[in-house]
Amino acid sequence: MADSARVADVSLTHIQSFVAVAEECNVGRAARRLHLTQPPLSRHIQALEDELGARLFERTRGGMRLLPAGEAFLRHARRILAEVDAAVLTVRDVAGNRAGG
Amino acid sequence: MADSARVADVSLTHIQSFVAVAEECNVGRAARRLHLTQPPLSRHIQALEDELGARLFERTRGGMRLLPAGEAFLRHARRILAEVDAAVLTVRDVAGNRAGG
DNA sequence: GCGTCCAATGCTGTTTCGGTATGGCCGACA
DNA sequence: TGTCGGCCATACCGAAACAGCATTGGACGC
Numbered sequence: 001m002a003d004s005a006r007v008a009d010v011s012l013t014h015i016q017s018f019v020a021v022a023e024e025c026n027v028g029r030a031a032r033r034l035h036l037t038q039p040p041l042s043r044h045i046q047a048l049e050d051e052l053g054a055r056l057f058e059r060t061r062g063g064m065r066l067l068p069a070g071e072a073f074l075r076h077a078r079r080i081l082a083e084v085d086a087a088v089l090t091v092r093d094v095a096g097n098r099a100g101g
Numbered sequence: 102m103a104d105s106a107r108v109a110d111v112s113l114t115h116i117q118s119f120v121a122v123a124e125e126c127n128v129g130r131a132a133r134r135l136h137l138t139q140p141p142l143s144r145h146i147q148a149l150e151d152e153l154g155a156r157l158f159e160r161t162r163g164g165m166r167l168l169p170a171g172e173a174f175l176r177h178a179r180r181i182l183a184e185v186d187a188a189v190l191t192v193r194d195v196a197g198n199r200a201g202g
Numbered sequence: 203g204c205g206t207c208c209a210a211t212g213c214t215g216t217t218t219c220g221g222t223a224t225g226g227c228c229g230a231c232a
Numbered sequence: 233t234g235t236c237g238g239c240c241a242t243a244c245c246g247a248a249a250c251a252g253c254a255t256t257g258g259a260c261g262c
Contacts, residue, residue, distance in 0.1 A: 007185045012113055027240060040220050042240060052189060054196030059240065061228055069196040076188030083184055084108045087177030088153060095155030095170040128209060141251050143209060160209065162259050 009051045012084065015077045017044035018056065022074050026063040110152045113185065116178045118145035119157065123175050127164040 020030035021041065031041040045064075049056050056070035066074065121131035122142065132142040146165075150157050157171035167175065 007113055007117065007182055007189070010113065010185060010189065012108055012111060016108060028238090037221055038240075039222085039242080042242090043219085046241085052192045052196075054192050056192070061239075063239065068199060069192045072195045073188055073192045076184060076191060080181060080184045080188060081108055083177060083181045084111060087174055087181065088108070088111065090177060091153045091155050091157070091170045091174045094173045095153075098169060129207090138252055139209075140211080140253085143211090144250090147210085162208070164208070 010048070012081070014044050014048040014051070015080055017041055018048055018070075019074065019077050019081065021045055021057070021064055022066055022070060022077075024063075025065060111149070113182070115145050115149040115152075116181055118142055119149055119171075120175065120178050120182065122146055122158070122165055123167055123171065123178075125164075126166060 017030070017034060017036075020034050021027055024030040024033065027042050027045070028038045031038045034041065045057065052069075052073070054069045055067055056073055057064040058067050118131070118135065118137075121135050122128055125131040125134065128143050128146070129139045132139045135142065146158065153170075153174070155170045156168055157174055158165040159168050
């Protein structure tokens with residue numbers, strides 16, 4: 001059952017939320033950027049940390065600071081989002097070319 | 102707004118569903134493999150096709166056959182899932198090393 | 203025509219999720 | 233020291249999403 005069982009409970013939404021928070025170092029600001037409010041975004045981060053079984057941010061007085069695990073995850077997260085983006089574009093390209101030509 | 106807006110409505114669940122159906126060429130069988138029933142899985146595929154704006158499968162009498170767009174997406178889909186898997190493992194490794202050592 | 207196998211759809215109960223309101227923490231400032 | 237302001241976390245609630253059951257509809261084999 002090694003498969004990709006771990007993937008199951010991680011969601012792209014959580015990954016996007018994580019990246020936004022990592023870049024803003026501030027949940028409220030990241031929330032606005034994602035057209036969301038602070039509480040659900042805060043929960044996204046908690047859920048992600050829970051799913052991964054590791055703390056990704058240090059909660060400081062001024063906001064959120066990446067922990068080593070978070071920095072490691074950030075690199076993967078960006079790659080994942082880029083990969084998804086590429087997948088979408090590729091499909092549209094293939095389908096578009098065949099449909100249009 | 103180019104960003105990764107397209108990522109938004111695609112979910113890892115849908116991607117996993119897609120891969121399972123692509124490999125089984127049969128929704129019911131894929132559903133069982135995913136510990137799901139046929140109707141929701143059928144809807145996953147429809148939702149994914151809708152989000153991507155392209156048909157991924159040809160519905161044949163005997164089941165589901167990948168269309169060119171689907172084959173292209175499959176390659177990306179596998180990479181995405183592998184990437185997520187790697188991300189999870191990396192985080193656990195980093196956090197584990199620091200926690201344990 | 204009838205039974206079979208397949209995917210798609212209607213419906214419903216449950217779960218998930220986002221938003222509002224609030225709490226708790228901590229530093230700045232007078 | 234007391235108040236204010238910024239920050240993340242939590243409680244609660246209404247709405248949307250989701251899975252499962254039951255059923256439909258299409259296509260082949262007998």
